[in-house]
Amino acid sequence: MDRYSPVLEGNRMKWLYKTLLALLFITMVTSAGLAAYYFGLVNQVYDKSTHNIFGEQPKYHFSLVLNAGDDDYWQSFKEGVIEAGKVYHAAIEYNSVTDPLDMDQVVEYIHIANKSRVDGIIVNGGYSSSYSEAINKAAESGIHIVVGMVGSVDNQRLSYVGTNFYDFGVKAAKLISQASSKASPVNLAVILSHESATDDKTMVSQNDILMSGMASVMESEKKINLITTLYRNSHLLGAEDLTRCILAEYPNVDVIFCTNAKDTAAAARVIVERNLVGEVVVVGTGLTDEIKHYIKKGIVFGVLDRNGYNAGFKSVEVLAGSVADSFQSSYINIPADIYTAINIE
Amino acid sequence: MRKFWGKMFNSIKTRVIAVFVLTMVLAGSTSIFILGLSSNIIEKMDDMFADNVELKRFLNDLNQVSTNLTNYLVTADSESLLNYYRHKDLFQDRAQSMFHAMGGIYSQNDLIYKDIAYMVEAFLQETEEAVRAKRMDNADEYMARYAEANRISKYIRTYADRLNLNILNSNTTQYLDMSEHLNKLRTANFVLIISVILLNVLVLAYLTYNMTKPIIALANSAAEMSRGNFDAEDVEVISQDELSIMANAFNEMKHSIKNYIRELHNKADTESKLLEQQIENLRMQSLLADAEMKALQMQINPHFLFNTLNAGLQLAMMEGAEKTSAFLDNMSKIFRYNVKSLDRKVMLRDELDTLKAYEALFSVRFGDIIQFSYNIDPSLLELEVPPLIIQPLVENATIHGLGNLERGGNIAISLYKEGNMARISVKDNGVGMNEETKKRILEGLCTENEMAGHMTGIGLHNVVQRLKLFFCHEDVIEVYSEPGRGTEIVLKIPCPVPALVSIDSKTQTPMTGGDPYVQSVSL
Incomplete structure (x- = not known):
């Protein structure tokens, strides 16, 4: 049994007091340390905003006017541009064009870039006189310009970096001719991407060049019978609807060719939906995970990848070289790669 | 640090x-x-x-x-x-x-x-x-x-x-x-x-x-002090500051007051004891004075009485009256013993010798109506006691116990040792006494007149008080008695007898200055 002792009680109180004192002191120091630590983290977050996102201090200022939209090619193109900007010490000012058919916005950005005295412009505009005028005006102001879409390449300060659509059409036709197991000629339906608004009927569009490339092969080899060509130029009528239309109107169709990744995946989905796997095969453009899956399943025979990243990277390289007064070719072809079940991962 | x-x-x-x-x-x-x-x-x-x-x-x-x-x-x-x-x-x-x-x-x-x-x-x-x-x-x-x-x-x-x-x-x-x-x-x-x-x-x-x-x-300590408690623990202050100084000063003050009060208490105790001693002395003096008064009353012209008794003794011897001569001799002894100073000490042998003389006188006077018997342990005869302690008891037995009986009686005197006490017993087969009387005797409420003997004039109370004072011992008497069945009074004396305390030195009574009776006895 414990006996009460004032001395023992006093010692216990002293011990308790010292323990409390030590605990409070530790708490105080720890909380002060934590406060300093979290203050440091706040500072880090604040200072992060002043970090140079372009790596080293950039030497050039390039304006990227791009309608990336939902096209994987242009998304990859943009990534390539930004990465190349870091490599070539160029600050990339990205001006996103929200409406792919609104050329005024593209033109306005070109004007702004002109007034802002940028060192170079990378733009994927379409075909309009105001666009050409703005491009030429900027070029006259001494700004180097790289276009991502084929247009009038008649200015010494203009370069085209991208796919040679004639070659692209040839490759596509050759791939299509191998796509179907049915006897030649295979019945082909083509779904082309939207056409940019143009008021100049003399201009030759990328789709025209592509189709002429395909036509050359079709004529020489006679293995393909083009039964229809459709343009996906409306957001309301997507590739899925167009595929359904083709399947409904042309039941003898063997191959459907699409010119971008989104349309390719959409066409494949409809074939699966209509239970036409093995009957109709898709030849597409662009390589995404979904498309890889369809290639493995045999729904998509193969695709042509236009190498958007390389095109974007090369665009900056050309601009940087051009600003540095080194000679740059006015036409730089980025060849498309072919992927089938044989060479995908 | x-x-x-x-x-x-x-x-x-x-x-x-x-x-x-x-x-x-x-x-x-x-x-x-x-x-x-x-x-x-x-x-x-x-x-x-x-x-x-x-x-x-x-x-x-x-x-x-x-x-x-x-x-x-x-x-x-x-x-x-x-x-x-x-x-x-x-x-x-x-x-x-x-x-x-x-x-x-x-x-x-x-x-x-x-x-x-x-x-x-x-x-x-x-x-x-x-x-x-x-x-x-x-x-x-x-x-x-x-x-x-x-x-x-x-x-x-x-x-x-x-x-x-x-x-x-x-x-x-x-x-x-x-x-x-x-x-x-x-x-x-x-x-x-x-x-x-x-x-x-x-x-x-x-x-x-x-x-x-x-x-x-x-x-708290001050409050305790104010209530008169100076035994509270000292206030302990470990620090070296003003509080420590104050506590030390307070503790010292408390101790000083405590010592002073203790001294006052000691002084008061001493005075109280002294006063009690003085009261005791006064009581002793009173008892002695009382006893001596009795003795003095009996010492009326002892010189004349002794000379007369001696003359009678010689006359009886010359006339050949041997019994008369022995009678006078015993009487002379008793008177001589009784008139001696009460502050001296005697041996039990002296007490018993005097008692023998008393018995002889008693037998001449009353014949063999009262028989005396003795049972004495001789080893105790040398014990020192105050004088006249047994004779008053015997006188009481003869007067109050057996005095009114036609048939006479026996008085047994015993001296024996029990434990470390010597016991002197005087036992009669007389009328005895009731509890009330016994109680009055033991509590000392009986008057001296009631208990006084013929020869000594000293009562039982006087004997008891003197024994108490002499031996510094309270338990000196036992009384055994029932009505019609006799009485036994036992005096208890510590054995061996302690040295007699000198009353002179303690009380400084006037007895130390010499007693005229002693002077007269020595004559």
Whole structure:
């Protein structure tokens, strides 16, 4: 049994007091340390905003006017541009064009870039006189310009970096001719991407060049019978609807060719939906995970990848070289790669 | 080190100041720490929105320039022109201060700043050209310049809005990133404040406790003292400060008072004992005086009585009256023994010898009506006792026990040892006594007259009191008696008998000065 002792009680109180004192002191120091630590983290977050996102201090200022939209090619193109900007010490000012058919916005950005005295412009505009005028005006102001879409390449300060659509059409036709197991000629339906608004009927569009490339092969080899060509130029009528239309109107169709990744995946989905796997095969453009899956399943025979990243990277390289007064070719072809079940991962 | 701190803080004032400074420093430094953090964060927050504020002012200035330019071009009013110039200068200054402050290109926003700066330059160039053309009345020129200026102004607004939105988005993201850390920072600060408060409270409580504990102990001790308790524990103060000095002084004062009171008590005890001793002496004196008074009453002209008795003795011898001669001889012995001073000591043998003489006289007077028997332990005959202790008992037995009986009786005198006590028993087979009488005898309530004997005139009470005083022992008598069955009175004497306490030295009674009876007996 414990006996009460004032001395023992006093010692216990002293011990308790010292323990409390030590605990409070530790708490105080720890909380002060934590406060300093979290203050440091706040500072880090604040200072992060002043970090140079372009790596080293950039030497050039390039304006990227791009309608990336939902096209994987242009998304990859943009990534390539930004990465190349870091490599070539160029600050990339990205001006996103929200409406792919609104050329005024593209033109306005070109004007702004002109007034802002940028060192170079990378733009994927379409075909309009105001666009050409703005491009030429900027070029006259001494700004180097790289276009991502084929247009009038008649200015010494203009370069085209991208796919040679004639070659692209040839490759596509050759791939299509191998796509179907049915006897030649295979019945082909083509779904082309939207056409940019143009008021100049003399201009030759990328789709025209592509189709002429395909036509050359079709004529020489006679293995393909083009039964229809459709343009996906409306957001309301997507590739899925167009595929359904083709399947409904042309039941003898063997191959459907699409010119971008989104349309390719959409066409494949409809074939699966209509239970036409093995009957109709898709030849597409662009390589995404979904498309890889369809290639493995045999729904998509193969695709042509236009190498958007390389095109974007090369665009900056050309601009940087051009600003540095080194000679740059006015036409730089980025060849498309072919992927089938044989060479995908 | 400990000594150093001990010396440093050996005063209450120093300790109070030190603790006060410590708590103030703790609270103050915590406040400064938290204030510093808060100020820095507020500064950052201000800085985050400073660009938005500046952009708003910038756009206002742009509007002013555009408006005044339009006014001038429409009205050609010099006031408008002045306003245009004034606002143009302000706008230019603001644009320069905004865009020249940039240290380099670090983000998309910096690029937009740079774009705006160049567009401002182009805008102002166009406005200047428009004004110049207006002054030259070149309508086509100024209209074209005005249109271009408006277009650039629109671009500037577009980019400024974009910049505003970017900054706002960036600030929102930044704020969201920071807010988590800020919440934790706030919690840490809260814990810090609470812990500092508790720490201060604990330190102050300890100081207060340490300071008040000795004071409370002193107060309690003082309260105990005021109630007359000087045996409370000393107040202990471990520190070396004024409280320790006060406690030590208090303890010393308490001890001094305690000692003083103890001395007073001792003195009072001594005086009390002395007084009791004096009272005892007075009682002794009273008893002696009483006994001697009795003796004196019987010592009427003892010289004459002894001479007469001796003359009678010689006459009886000459006449050949041997019995008369023996009678007178015994009588002479008894008188001689009885008149001796009562403060002397005698041996039991003397007591018994006198008793023999008394018996002889008694038998001459009353014949063999009363028989005496003796049972004596000879080893006890040398015991020293006060004189005249047995004879009064025998006289009581003859007078009160057997005196009224026609048949006579027996008186048995015994002397024996029991334990370490010598017992003198005088037992008769007379009338006995009831409990009340026995009680009165034992409690000493019987008058001397009631118990007095013929020869000695000394009562039982006197005998008992003298024995008590002589042996310093209270239990000296036992009485066994029943009505009709006789009485036995036993005197108990400690054995061996302790040395007689000198009454002279203790009481300083006048007896030490010599007794005239003794002188007379010696004659």
